[in-house]
Amino acid sequence: MATEKALKTRSNNRCELCTSSEHLSVYPVPPTSDLSAQQSIYVCQHCLSQIEGEIEMDLNHWRCLNDSMWNQEPAVQVMSYRLLHKLSSESWAQDALDMIYLEDEVKTWAEQGIAAERREGPTRDSNGAELQDGDNVTLIKDLKVKGANFTAKQGTMVRGISLTDNPEHIEGKVNGTRIVLVAAYLKKQ
Structure with missing residues (x-):
């Protein structure tokens, strides 16, 4: 897989969110991804399980976003922004959201995913x-x-x-x- 190879190289074979080096996989960043390295990130199983809602969000784990939000890759910036938005009831996450800067098209991509993730329901x-x-x-x-x-x-x-x-x-x-x-x-x- 060319995408996985490119992500391994780009990330130094580490999770692009928390820097873990174990159980890594490609995560295509929704809502629309062409499965390219530009629209995907390389994440560990612990991050992936929380992103996909399989396990409850571990607030302390996500303090790593204070570093990953400055990553130069738009896909990593998008996921960092979305996760910080999801955790915005925490003061440290809200502070990070107040500091993060995204180019206009990257912010649009990030916000499309937030709107798509909002669950319908009471x-x-x-x-x-x-x-x-x-x-x-x-x-x-x-x-x-x-x-x-x-x-x-x-x-x-x-x-x-x-x-x-x-x-x-x-x-x-x-x-x-x-x-x-x-x-x-x-x-x-």
Whole structure:
């Protein structure tokens, strides 16, 4: 396989995301890939299993994205951006997203994949209850609100939420400020 050979050379026979040298394989970067080295990355089994959702995301493992996001290869930049976006509820991932620079066509490619990955389905709270527009929810933990200089305290009621196009997030007003909240940190009333 010419693609695998090119990726082995390009990556120095290491995972292009975490630098592991074990159990490596070619991963064509969705949503459309011509299976060339330019549209693929070389990844280890641990990264691949998490990318494909076979195992839960290991937050500490993905701190490697702080390095891989600076890779010169557009396909590696795209996957780094997508994974950071998926982990954006973590402050370190949001900080990396704020720093990352992508050329316009690379950013378009990265965002196409994010839109394609968004799963269709209901937004659910921490207990698995389905949320709807207009529901009232309560925060189950303190959440530091970036850019607003306050912490939304556990037990705060958020009235009349709005669903977003991402089933993991909702919008609501806390302390008079409209913010995006992670549904997993909420409990339906």
